[in-house]
Amino acid sequence: MGKYYFVGSGIASLAGAAVLIRDGGVSGKDIVILEESHEFGGAFDAHGNADTGYYMSGSRMFEAMYQCTFDLLASIPSVSNPNISIKEETDLSNKATPWYNKARLVDRDGKIPDFHSMGFTEKDRIDLVRIMAEPEGMLDSKRIADCFEEHFFQTNFWFEWCTLFAFERWHSAIEFKRYLQRFVHHFSTIDTQENIYRSLYNQYDSFAVPLVRWLKDRQVAFRYGVRVEDLHFKSGTDAITVTGIEYREQGAAGHIDIGDGDKVFVTNGSMTADKVFGSMTQAPVMDRGNKAGAWRLWETLAEGRPHFGNPAAFNGNIAESSWISYTVTVKDPLFFELMEKFSGSKPGTGGLITFKDSNWLITISIYHQPFFPNQPEGTFVWWGYGLFHDRPGDYVKKPMAECNGAEILQEVLGHLHFSQQDKDAILASSNCIPCTMPYITSQFMVRKAGDRPEVVPQGSTNLAFMGQYAEQPDDVVFTVEYSVRSAMSAVYTLLKLDKKPPAVYKGLHSPRVIVDAIRTLHR
Incomplete structure (x- = not known):
């Protein structure tokens, strides 16, 4: 057989390694995942504790028609209950706490409009x-x-x-x-x-952790602190064949020879690269240095190779690809009690709430509890984000990007119009950790055909691109599904398996869906 190298440990690489084993018959011992940081999961990041505060960059929208994702998750045991799969765990969780939003929008007066x-x-x-x-x-x-x-x-x-x-x-x-x-x-x-899905816990603990455990049980090697800086290619041929991987580890240069039969899977670009977390007293200063290896490697590979895409189309305008999220840990049930009374929904059943007239365009999400496996009784976690971080707030008169966690929380509470006594009590019991992300919507940036490379570029014998910046017609970026689909396509193509990823769900082919959509347009 050969060796199989993954650059990056986000969901695309984790899925790709699992598919190699499940569908390609590859031994886990022959798979190596190279990760620049010292944590796995990529955009699936959720850490912390009740004392210092839980924190994460975000949570991806999830739904039943993620055919590739559920195909994969049906193969991986849950951590909370190894007798069932992650898919079964997720299905049970959504049956227990289905979404039905009664307060999707809130106006400037703190009222719920039609x-x-x-x-x-x-x-x-x-x-x-x-x-x-x-x-x-x-x-x-x-x-x-x-x-x-x-x-x-x-x-x-x-x-x-x-x-x-x-x-x-x-x-x-x-x-x-x-x-x-x-x-x-x-x-x-x-x-x-309705029909928006949520995992039992946050997506890191519900999806990434069990996937990594499954891979490690099969002896997949995870090498952390390894920054891949370049690939070497075979010369004198029109075929694209990787012959070596150049990397740095603890400041020292290293090289991996890529032999016949070896395959290389690269996650090009990263939407959570260079993220910075703040605190209740410190604003997270936006990192504009473009230092992350995922972007630098793609830039290096694409130089002089137009068939490898155009990373500048995606990471070249931080002002339009960035926003700020925040995770709030609270040790008093008051906020959750007030939100249940205001929204008419129990925690975890109401969906997103958007303050549509807010200068920051604030959205919050009140999760079912516990949201972390180690979350103690009496501790609660919720999350939110603002799309317009460069505008002054309505209650805190400075841009969101300059605000610490306490100021962000003050702005949110201002829009909720709670009593001053309740606001003070919530602030005193809360720990709000903000996060700036310079590239979080970079995959949405204005582009043209060819700016994203194909998953397996034409002529490639052993190289595939995966993740949010590899082109897959019909499917949509900024989803778990897109990353998993890219991993399946990469594995099936490079291994020349007689298999394709599950088809993209096409609601436009359903008369019922079309009729419902037309009715919505006239509501």
């Missing part, structure tokens, strides 16, 4: 249908704002769609079109958010 009405004009409807029908080639280098009039961005539909998926009006029209087509079955429930 968020079930979409608010479209006839022109909005025409533009929405047009972009869904437009060939992608006609949307090259276009922004969402190029395809709609200003009124569209004031509709409830836009607020509910953009904050569920983290779109902003300057993002790629191509990606927006793909999302509309891919998730058309969520049009009719975009207000109540």
